[in-house]
Amino acid sequence: MSTKQPSLTYRDAGVDIAAADALVQQIARLAKSTHTPGVLPNRGEYAGLFEPNLAGLHRPTLAATCDGVGTKLLVARAMQHFEPLGQDLVAMNVNDLLPCGARPLFFLDYIACGSLQPDALQSLVRGMAQACKSARCALLGGETAEMPGVYAAQEFDVAGFAVGLVEGQALRTPAPVAAGDAVLALPASGVHSNGFSLARQALLQRGGYTYDSVLPALGNSLGMALLTPTPIYVAAVLQLLEILPVKAAAHVTGGGLLGRGKKMLPPGLRLVLQRNSYPVPPIFALIAEAGNVTDTQMGSTFNMGLGYLAVVAPQHAAAHAQALQDLGFLRVGHVHSGEPGIDFV
Amino acid sequence: MSTKQPSLTYRDAGVDIAAADALVQQIARLAKSTHTPGVLPNRGEYAGLFEPNLAGLHRPTLAATCDGVGTKLLVARAMQHFEPLGQDLVAMNVNDLLPCGARPLFFLDYIACGSLQPDALQSLVRGMAQACKSARCALLGGETAEMPGVYAAQEFDVAGFAVGLVEGQALRTPAPVAAGDAVLALPASGVHSNGFSLARQALLQRGGYTYDSVLPALGNSLGMALLTPTPIYVAAVLQLLEILPVKAAAHVTGGGLLGRGKKMLPPGLRLVLQRNSYPVPPIFALIAEAGNVTDTQMGSTFNMGLGYLAVVAPQHAAAHAQALQDLGFLRVGHVHSGEPGIDFV
Numbered sequence: 001m002s003t004k005q006p007s008l009t010y011r012d013a014g015v016d017i018a019a020a021d022a023l024v025q026q027i028a029r030l031a032k033s034t035h036t037p038g039v040l041p042n043r044g045e046y047a048g049l050f051e052p053n054l055a056g057l058h059r060p061t062l063a064a065t066c067d068g069v070g071t072k073l074l075v076a077r078a079m080q081h082f083e084p085l086g087q088d089l090v091a092m093n094v095n096d097l098l099p100c101g102a103r104p105l106f107f108l109d110y111i112a113c114g115s116l117q118p119d120a121l122q123s124l125v126r127g128m129a130q131a132c133k134s135a136r137c138a139l140l141g142g143e144t145a146e147m148p149g150v151y152a153a154q155e156f157d158v159a160g161f162a163v164g165l166v167e168g169q170a171l172r173t174p175a176p177v178a179a180g181d182a183v184l185a186l187p188a189s190g191v192h193s194n195g196f197s198l199a200r201q202a203l204l205q206r207g208g209y210t211y212d213s214v215l216p217a218l219g220n221s222l223g224m225a226l227l228t229p230t231p232i233y234v235a236a237v238l239q240l241l242e243i244l245p246v247k248a249a250a251h252v253t254g255g256g257l258l259g260r261g262k263k264m265l266p267p268g269l270r271l272v273l274q275r276n277s278y279p280v281p282p283i284f285a286l287i288a289e290a291g292n293v294t295d296t297q298m299g300s301t302f303n304m305g306l307g308y309l310a311v312v313a314p315q316h317a318a319a320h321a322q323a324l325q326d327l328g329f330l331r332v333g334h335v336h337s338g339e340p341g342i343d344f345v
Numbered sequence: 346m347s348t349k350q351p352s353l354t355y356r357d358a359g360v361d362i363a364a365a366d367a368l369v370q371q372i373a374r375l376a377k378s379t380h381t382p383g384v385l386p387n388r389g390e391y392a393g394l395f396e397p398n399l400a401g402l403h404r405p406t407l408a409a410t411c412d413g414v415g416t417k418l419l420v421a422r423a424m425q426h427f428e429p430l431g432q433d434l435v436a437m438n439v440n441d442l443l444p445c446g447a448r449p450l451f452f453l454d455y456i457a458c459g460s461l462q463p464d465a466l467q468s469l470v471r472g473m474a475q476a477c478k479s480a481r482c483a484l485l486g487g488e489t490a491e492m493p494g495v496y497a498a499q500e501f502d503v504a505g506f507a508v509g510l511v512e513g514q515a516l517r518t519p520a521p522v523a524a525g526d527a528v529l530a531l532p533a534s535g536v537h538s539n540g541f542s543l544a545r546q547a548l549l550q551r552g553g554y555t556y557d558s559v560l561p562a563l564g565n566s567l568g569m570a571l572l573t574p575t576p577i578y579v580a581a582v583l584q585l586l587e588i589l590p591v592k593a594a595a596h597v598t599g600g601g602l603l604g605r606g607k608k609m610l611p612p613g614l615r616l617v618l619q620r621n622s623y624p625v626p627p628i629f630a631l632i633a634e635a636g637n638v639t640d641t642q643m644g645s646t647f648n649m650g651l652g653y654l655a656v657v658a659p660q661h662a663a664a665h666a667q668a669l670q671d672l673g674f675l676r677v678g679h680v681h682s683g684e685p686g687i688d689f690v
Contacts, residue, residue, distance in 0.1 A: 046444045049408055050406065050407045050409065051404060051405075054399075062407075063393065064453055064485055064486060065392045066506060068455060068457060068490050071494055073495055097391070099391045108506055109411070112504070142411050149416055149542070157492075197493060200494075201353060
């Protein structure tokens with residue numbers, strides 16, 4: 001970190017406008033590659049412009065999410081590997097649009113840094129752009145802020161924001177969850193982007209691992225395993241919604257599988273999940289072992305292998321078994337009467 | 346590898362879920378006070394839901410912005426005074442919706458901190474909520490992330506996102522700016538939320554002032570003068586758009602009065618601004634003097650007293666002179682032929 005003499009221009013105050021402009025242009029090229037038909041050309045406007053296709057929508061309703069990547073940032077920084085984090089940022093936001101049935105329209109990002117690290121930020125935005133494409137969501141704009149004094153030279157934070165569109169009526173008419181309903185799930189790729197403070201403390205401080213530790217169970221270094229990006233569940237979930245009615249759904253994020261699973265249920269019902277019906281990424285056993293973390297704490301913090309849950313009528317699940325499998329959905333359990341909670345059998 | 350130790354919880358890892366939940370509930374109460382008729386009740390959705398009123402709109406188009414408050418954050422932190430900063434965050438975003446004619450619908454915020462400082466964050470969100478109310482913009486949601494290790498205990502950053510709605514046709518049919526057009530402006534309240542790296546370096550390092558320095562020219566301490574929040578220009582600009590056609594407009598932010606002013610103009614035209622037609626907040630002379638900052642650098646960094654510019658036909662300006670004055674618009678100059686740039690006379 002170099003200390004500069006105080007001086008009279010904005011550049012000498014630690015803000016390099018020219019470098020910022022160059023990076024902004026590179027980001028603009030990546031963003032353009034994500035543009036869907038709704039995006040209007042920007043002619044110097046202060047805002048990104050998007051004309052949604054409202055054809056056939058009764059009472060179109062907007063859905064909006066805002067999220068960051070938490071302390072997964074520290075792993076990416078330690079590994080100097082930022083592209084997967086760009087996918088996480090998009091995934092955390094666009095996947096949150098799905099439980100209410102919204103189709104992503106556009107995404108905006110906020111990147112704040114101590115000083116521009118063009119390679120790191122380009123990798124990050126490349127990851128965002130690829131993720132936006134797979135979500136068919138336009139990267140419509142964003143802010144790249146150089147904030148010396150708030151962030152140290154190599155430091156940065158990122159936040160994202162997504163807007164989706166959903167038919168208004170669809171929000172209000174889900175059939176109630178009932179005992180006997182089937183629980184479908186999309187598998188998680190790993191820790192995703194929640195619980196990293198606990199994961200890091202367990203693995204690094206308690207377990208004595210380093211990010212470079214190569215663990216046979218992971219088939220990779222610990223750092224790379226932790227950086228596995230959150231899947232973009234958009235295509236699978238939107239196709240699911242076209243096939244059959246979904247009664248309740250959860251993007252398994254903060255609060256973990258236990259918290260998010262329970263939240264789908266009305267009083268008097270619980271989930272019964274079959275342990276052997278889905279793969280549990282080995283990183284979770286490693287965290288639990290290294291930190292001596294209880295099952296309850298693990299389940300209240302991490303997705304434990306299930307990234308997205310959907311509750312549907314059993315006859316619908318049966319009738320569309322093949323289509324569901326083709327979309328990547330696993331049938332992982334059912335709804336049972338009882339106190340709200342989850343049984344693992 | 347690891348010996349059995351007391352089991353690790355998310356709280357031990359530096360994340361206090363209960364405190365976070367309490368703060369989130371307080372924030373939810375403040376947010377609710379901003380809710381406009383479009384906001385749908387949240388029943389545990391992962392996204393904020395908003396049903397826009399599309400009546401009478403031909404090809405409704407969404408406008409979206411993302412912005413933070415830059416290193417003004419450091420002044421607020423030093424002064425431990427966060428409410429005005431909440432207004433800045435909203436203003437930087439909703440005012441950016443106005444040049445394209447969009448009416449703000451909703452706002453979301455991202456707050457990331459090392460550890461929750463409930464009083465500071467409540468003040469911040471109180472400022473946001475008041476600003477949202479004056480913009481008739483719903484505070485629809487947001488993320489409050491506790492990120493130990495990314496931010497030190499007392500540190501935080503904020504980002505905001507706003508979405509607005511504009512009639513599609515309105516975007517495409519402004520009459521071209523022409524020589525003789527009138528330049529209207531809304532006065533700035535101070536530095537607003539751009540150029541703080543330069544302002545701080547000039548005032549604190551070069552000038553030797555502290556935030557507690559009480560300066561007769563400011564009628565206040567330097568810190569409090571710097572924290573004067575950015576005005577919410579929404580009501581004035583939306584009413585202007587109902588009174589007369591606006592040919593070009595600028596929210597004077599990064600790039601300053603010179604950069605943003607020039608950007609409104611087609612080739613072959615420049616602005617002529619009358620220095621004595623608008624008040625210049627005394628903070629600018631103080632910054633220029635303390636840092637020996639050139640006029641060009643000042644004008645390329647700061648708003649220099651003009652927070653929002655609008656170019657209109659001279660006959661419209663004349664016909665509505667009283668209404669414009671009532672809305673707070675000043676007539677500050679005109680458009681002249683010449684190389685793109687600004688003359689001050």
